[in-house]
Amino acid sequence: MQIVHHLPDLRRAVAELRGDCARVALVPTMGALHAGHMALVDAARATGAKVIASIFVNPKQFGPNEDLSRYPRPAEADKALLIAHGCDLLWMPGVDDMYPAGFATNVSVSGVSDGLDGAARPGHFDGVATVVTKLFNQVRPDTAFFGEKDFQQLAVIRRMVIDLDMGLEIVGVPTVREPDGLALSSRNIYLSPDERARAVALPKALAEAKRAIEAEEPGAIDAAMTSLTDAGFVTDYVSLVDAASLGEPQPGKSRRLLAAARLGTTRLIDNLDIEP
Numbered sequence: 001m002q003i004v005h006h007l008p009d010l011r012r013a014v015a016e017l018r019g020d021c022a023r024v025a026l027v028p029t030m031g032a033l034h035a036g037h038m039a040l041v042d043a044a045r046a047t048g049a050k051v052i053a054s055i056f057v058n059p060k061q062f063g064p065n066e067d068l069s070r071y072p073r074p075a076e077a078d079k080a081l082l083i084a085h086g087c088d089l090l091w092m093p094g095v096d097d098m099y100p101a102g103f104a105t106n107v108s109v110s111g112v113s114d115g116l117d118g119a120a121r122p123g124h125f126d127g128v129a130t131v132v133t134k135l136f137n138q139v140r141p142d143t144a145f146f147g148e149k150d151f152q153q154l155a156v157i158r159r160m161v162i163d164l165d166m167g168l169e170i171v172g173v174p175t176v177r178e179p180d181g182l183a184l185s186s187r188n189i190y191l192s193p194d195e196r197a198r199a200v201a202l203p204k205a206l207a208e209a210k211r212a213i214e215a216e217e218p219g220a221i222d223a224a225m226t227s228l229t230d231a232g233f234v235t236d237y238v239s240l241v242d243a244a245s246l247g248e249p250q251p252g253k254s255r256r257l258l259a260a261a262r263l264g265t266t267r268l269i270d271n272l273d274i275e276p
């Protein structure tokens, strides 16, 4: 696997990878890679494309009181995982390569960015949309792979790609979970053993709410909030939304149940699809 840190080297390496006509798939990440990220790499490889992963801890998507400085950066372990999964090229720009002096552009996707995590983390999705636009312009992939765990992020990126005629395919990959149901996340390492044991209340609350909503029983969201509080979570939201716009659920359209809640200083998110 080739590793590049500067844009001119990336452009050369991508041109070589493309050769005559190879398709290129991008897996954007912030590193601290786990089996969820590897499912993205595997899905990208399964399409027959050359696979480029990026690792960049994007300061623009962290709020002033968030975990930018302590965000895990296990570079050597990340590289080993990518090699083991057959990644062809790793793009690891520094902050100055991504945002050189004078950088002044912001990409903002209104509507789908506004509620849920957008309300709880002001500016977060502008930071995501801005860096993902840059990554797409730098790599110019044919497809890009994102996890469904960050469901609102996926919706924001899909909207942006349509609105800005970016002309690439966005593939969402199902969430990978621990055996007890907790969604894999780079932030799970912040959980103390006691918090880790209690964290399973989040996927359990969502699974029970999904069952109740699909059975058209009343009070499913309130019951989920109560079980989260009982497990020691401080809940930002549990919300049933239209799966594409993330607005009010629409009759006959796909719905998604999303939740975000904090255990101590660790914020966890998760979501499930809801059958009609």
Ligand code: PAF
Pocket: 028, 029, 030, 031, 056, 058, 061, 128, 131, 132, 150, 153
């Ligand atoms: O999901 C992530 O890891 C990040 O939000 C992304 C898409 C790589 C942008 O920094």
